[in-house]
Amino acid sequence: MQKHTTPSRKQQHVELCVNDDVTFRRKTNGFERYEFIHNALPECNFSDISTVTEFLEYRCSMPLLISCMTGGYPDAERINGDLAEICQTFNIPMGVGSQRQAIENSQYHRSFQIVREKAPSIPLLSNIGAPEVAKMKSSDDICRMIDLIKADAMVIHLNPLQELLQPEGSPNFTGVLSGIEQLVRWLEIPIFVKEVGAGISADVAKRLLSVGVKGIDVAGAGGTSWAGVEILRNTEQETLSHYWDWGIPTAECVSQIKPLKTENNFTLVSSGGIQSAMEIALSLALGADFCASARPMLKALFTGGQNELSAQLNQLQLDLKRIMFLVGAVQIKQLQQVDIISVS
Numbered sequence: 001m002q003k004h005t006t007p008s009r010k011q012q013h014v015e016l017c018v019n020d021d022v023t024f025r026r027k028t029n030g031f032e033r034y035e036f037i038h039n040a041l042p043e044c045n046f047s048d049i050s051t052v053t054e055f056l057e058y059r060c061s062m063p064l065l066i067s068c069m070t071g072g073y074p075d076a077e078r079i080n081g082d083l084a085e086i087c088q089t090f091n092i093p094m095g096v097g098s099q100r101q102a103i104e105n106s107q108y109h110r111s112f113q114i115v116r117e118k119a120p121s122i123p124l125l126s127n128i129g130a131p132e133v134a135k136m137k138s139s140d141d142i143c144r145m146i147d148l149i150k151a152d153a154m155v156i157h158l159n160p161l162q163e164l165l166q167p168e169g170s171p172n173f174t175g176v177l178s179g180i181e182q183l184v185r186w187l188e189i190p191i192f193v194k195e196v197g198a199g200i201s202a203d204v205a206k207r208l209l210s211v212g213v214k215g216i217d218v219a220g221a222g223g224t225s226w227a228g229v230e231i232l233r234n235t236e237q238e239t240l241s242h243y244w245d246w247g248i249p250t251a252e253c254v255s256q257i258k259p260l261k262t263e264n265n266f267t268l269v270s271s272g273g274i275q276s277a278m279e280i281a282l283s284l285a286l287g288a289d290f291c292a293s294a295r296p297m298l299k300a301l302f303t304g305g306q307n308e309l310s311a312q313l314n315q316l317q318l319d320l321k322r323i324m325f326l327v328g329a330v331q332i333k334q335l336q337q338v339d340i341i342s343v344s
Ligand SMILES: Cc1cc2nc3c(=O)[nH]c(=O)nc-3n(C[C@H](O)[C@H](O)[C@H](O)COP(=O)(O)O)c2cc1C
Pocket: 013, 014, 017, 067, 068, 069, 070, 096, 097, 098, 127, 156, 157, 194, 195, 196, 197, 219, 222, 223, 224, 271, 272, 273, 274, 292, 293, 294, 295, 296, 298
């Protein structure tokens, strides 16, 4: 099995995500099982509808962030710079990819620093993997990573499935929860935890909240399959293919975790195959505070550059306003209170 250095692996991930179909094969993210109830008396003016909402105490133009993807290899500086410029223009948050490589050496620090340079006034999210967190002896490395982009929150990704199938993976999750607890004590900024496409259950969310995590991004099944990406990189493709669709669908994660909001103060992010305004609106009505999207944003950038990505974001915002009008929600907070029905 061929093993790659961290920079060449990060580059391969982007190339596979842009050029290959690495979405789930049989499973969906589950939003097709829900519908809004049409409101024939919305009692509002379309021109008053606002998608503005808060994230990490910033006012953002809409409840969507470009999720953690890349950094740490030559071309990542251009990609992160382009994404950051768009996020700044739209006033939406952005996450960087794993900063593990930047802890190892400073060769590609620019690929992370560029993000804060291009986006001085939006919420930015640092990113590190669970295996690194379990090994951490002090907060020094992680504080340097936060400082690289002047991050507003630190995101830890849980990716046991990916580590298991990755030729270079570290499938050792012993001590991850206590590592996260330690980080919560060390850092002044909030800690968010995300999956990468296999979802977070209510039980896992409870354990994360019990150690002081302030944000949970479910990154559920139904969008990018990270098992799929690693299977394509693996020489044992046939024997591993049944893991391609492993995971909890995004809508299921959000509805499982929502009840925890009555007793815990945290931000619930819906992600995993979010591509349409309907999925964003249903996420919020199901209980999410914000949504995130990764591969669809990257594909738009690679297909038609910043113009294409801007056009997609404009369309998402306009469609979100249309849906809000049809359910009589002028503000995002009202959309979060709207009833939905299960259609299956
Ligand atoms: C090219 C690429 C690289 C990614 N790298 C990371 C990473 O370094 N850290 C992380 O937390 N998630 C990473 N992800 C996972 C995404 O943040 C997201 O959770 C996942 O792709 C599901 O969202 P999607 O269906 O919108 O793509 C990456 C995604 C893509 C497409």
